[in-house]
Amino acid sequence: MSVQRGGLGRVTHIIGEGLEGRIANRHLALFGLGFVGLFFVLPILLLIPESLSLGSTTPFESYRRVMNGIYVDAFVRSFLYGFVTTGVTLALAYMLSYFLAFSTERVRTAMILIIVPLWIAYIVRYFGILLFLSPAGPLADLTGFETDLLFTTPAVVIGLANVYLPFAVLPIYNSLNAIDEELVNASRVLGAGKWRTITKVIFPLSLPGLVAAGLIVFILAAGSFLGPAVLGGPKQTMIANVIAQAFLDNFNIQFASALAIVYTVLLVGLLLVFNTLFDLQEVLGNI
Amino acid sequence: MLEVDTFTKYYGELCAVEDLSFRIEEGEFVTLLGPSGCGKSTTLHAIAGLVEPTDGRIRLRGTDVTDLPPEKRNIGMAFQSTALFPHMTVRENIAYGLKMHGYSAADVEERVEESLELVDMPDHGDHKPGELSGGQQQRVSLARSLAYEPDILLLDEPLTGLDRVLREEMRGWLNRIQREVNVTTLYVTHDQEDALSMSDKVVVLNDGQAQQIDSPERIYESPANPFVAEFVGKSTQFNGTVTHENGQAVVYNDEKRIALPDSSIDDDQSVSLYVRPEDIEVSPKPTGAENEFRGIVTDIANLGNRAELSATLEDGSTALAHTTRFPDIDVDDDIFLRFPAERVIVL
DSSP states (O other), X not given: OOSSOOHHHHHHHHHHHHHTTXXXXXXXXXXXXXXXXXXXXXXXXXXXXXXXOTTSSXXXXXXXXXXXXXXXXXXXXXXXXXXXXXXXXXXXXXXXXXXXXXXXXXXXXXXXXXXGGGGSOHHHHHHHXXXXXXXXXXXXXXXXXXXXXXXXXXXXXXXXXXXXXXXXXXXXXXXXXXXXXXXXXXXXXXXXXXXXXXIIIIHHHHHXXXXXXXXXXXXXXXXXXXXXXXXXXXXXXOHHHHHHIIXXXXXXXXXHHHHHHHHHHHHHHHHHHHHHHHOHHHHHHTX | OEEEEEEEEEETTEEEEEEEEEEEOTTOEEEEEOOTTXXXXXXXXXXXXXXXXXXXXXXXXXXEOTTSOGGGSOEEEEOTTOOOOTTSOHHHHHHHHHHHTTOOHHHHHHHHHHHHHHTTOTTOTTSOGGGSOHHHHHHHHHHHXXXXXXXXXXXXXXXXXXXXHHHXXXXXXXXXXXXXXXXXXXXXXXXHXXXXXXXXXXXXXXXXXXXXXXXXXXXXXXXXXXXXXXXSSOOEEEEEEXXXXXXXXXXXXXXXXXXXXOTTXXXXXXXXXXXXXXXXXXXXXXXXXXXXXXXXXXXXXXXXXXXXXEEEETTSOEEEEEEOSSOSOOTTOEEEEEOOGGGOEEO
């Protein structure tokens, strides 16, 4: 190692010397918080005045319009698809994670198969499913009959579950993998068969991962935009699609803002209900 | 009661246990003793049904249980990690085995309370395992494994994580519980003090093979081979070849003559000799007795009730001797060490 510091090294050294003792961890946190505040909290807050027609006699006009049937349908559909997708995804992810955590073979390969799709853009993956399900696609070739799946609710749920599966597998796998093998052994020796060991020991201990996975998938799925746009028909329109339409097609910023605020409030409200049921702080604190 | 018959376990090419056989009688406390990786834990897991033997049979109360899953064997097991279920209270942990064994709700409740009494923790039923100390967790683990009256209790290094004082306390306590419940017990440890102080019988294992199966006294006083002599207890070691002088078997070690206890041993046999530290006497002046060596004191370790003295002999080897608590000897002193011929272990 040479003692002499060259160009860039010298510069960073001088900067380092200058900052020494003046910067603490909390200063570093400010960068992150500042970013979130500037580009997330502030824009959301700005939606509030945007959504009101201030100065007019009916400032809540947009909100009244939100109560309209087709928009209520879109809200209900969003949360419904969110729930169904979460259920399907969690079931699939749990089985997959269980295999990964308790099987000694090919875990790496399986993990790679789960992670790699994350590198591929959503739009590509949705179009892949679109092609696969299309009446002249491989599924029809393979099974011999043309399915009517495309542009239906099942198609949207298949697409969403597929895309969000990795987000569910990782936390569930983590919590299953953290279970001490001796606990499983102890359960067996104490007289519980395989199935009862799963229900009494393994499942309860994996709950934190399951709840975390459920939250992530639900929030992502309920706010989906691409999935229903590519794989769904007019009857599968979710709230994100409606907001985008109002904003981008009709340039109705006021109405789009009102929809966005109502959606955010409903989602936060739902999470609060969820919190009282599961005590998220405790469950997630154990991850 | 328990019969391990030519048990063999391979992990792929790697042999963990080879052709191990031993028996445990009703009510006995038997210890599997050996260094880590000797196969003792594998053996215990095989008895519990958690490891599938490559070869050999395991019989419990006359029934071949080799192919039974763990839950059908009626075994109690305490793990080194305690393996208490972290999401259940102490009471729920103990009730678990009882429920799985088909006890009625009333019986479960009664037996849980009895078990808590047995391990002196009647007030800790509602705690979570995480709120208990290491020793308390180990006691709950024991209560859980005994609650449903298993045919045999398997203990997998339950005292390993505990500090020295607690460990000694737990030893006596464990022995008392074992006698009180009168349960046949197989204890696995790498700690010779655990093995010698608690067991009726010790199985010394090394490299997956039984080295000696005997009472603790015999293991210590008449080890079957150099491994047992060196693994169990401390000793001073000499090597040499046997010759006979006037009918007495002797070994010459660097010009020094060591008389052996038994004259029937053949000439020209290469032997290892072991002398336990408590059999070696130390004095500042030579006494002219047989088996006397000159040495220089290198260390005096006070063990509380006695001292352990290390000395370098003239041939460069190290000798260990026990002395009174405060011997009138200092480090670097010239001393003489001697031991009676009948206390020499010849292997």
